[in-house]
Amino acid sequence: MTTVEAKRVAAVEDLQGRDGVLVAFSGGVDSAVVAALAEEALGDDAVACTAKSETLPEAELEDATRVAEEIGVRHEIVSFSELDSEAFVENDGERCYHCRSMRLGRMFDTARELGIDIVCDGTNASDPGEGHRPGLRAVEELNAYSPLLEHDITKEEVREIARHYDLSVADKPSMACLSSRIPTGLEVTEEKLSRVEKAETLLRTWGFEQFRVRDHDGLARIEVGESELERALDSDFAAAAREHLTDAGFDHVTLDLAGYRTGSVSPAGETTTPEESDVLDTEYPT
Secondary structure, eight states: OOHHHHHHHHHHHHHHTSSOEEEEOOSSHHHHHHHHHHHHHHGGGEEEEEEEOTTSOHHHHHHHHHHHHHHTOEEEEEEOOGGGOHHHHHTOTTHHHHHHHHHHHHHHHHHHHTTOOEEEOOOOTTGGGSBOOTHHHHHHHHTOBOHHHHTTOOHHHHHHHHHHTTOTTTTOOOOOOGGGGSOTTSOOOHHHHHHHHHHHHHHHHTTOOSEEEEEETTEEEEEEOGGGHHHHTSHHHHHHHHHHHHHTTOSEEEEOTTOOOTTTTSSTTBOOOOOOOOOOOOOOOO
């Protein structure tokens, strides 16, 4: 038995000792693997729960529903709004802490309603070493259980386990919530979140894989992966981006020549590792 398989089996056996668990489920590879482990261990006593809010792109909610069906796990969708929190809207260096506290709090409320004692999240063994991660403090304070971290399963191993379960998200790049596109110190509003979502939906439609659209109070700063930068410098793309992002509500549209990098509008030291993706060829409607 390989090391990764041994960790997977240990995680399943661990969860089998629980009466039931609720998994905080975004549909990304980490939470999908936790949901798959829980479903194998507990069957109908495992619940995947997705919190719908203004910071979650509609496409990600649809993905979460689809992935839950792949796994065969019971899927619950609950709603809340981070914009109800003045501390979150203020968008200081602790925004992710406020967001994760509210989101996990909603998970614990739902778990209690379902008679479940344990809420699991997708923190893996690679996460604590990735710089400024205030959201992890919320996980600790609320006492969520992180089976990937508990069994020392790293990000690479998470992807390997996802392939074991034949999950379509095995190689999906990490996707932070929409508020991460708004520079620290600028207020988070529904208007900004909406235009960022529209802009990123366009880039996804045009075939870009690794990208962000940062909202600098009405100025759109497009970041794309290094391997896709040449395509973004194409004059047809520039014309289409300017037209469509202006229609989405931005006053100005720019391309960041440094390319995609996580945490580029976050406090100093907040970094994660970008993931490489394949490039698709496409045309840009104008």
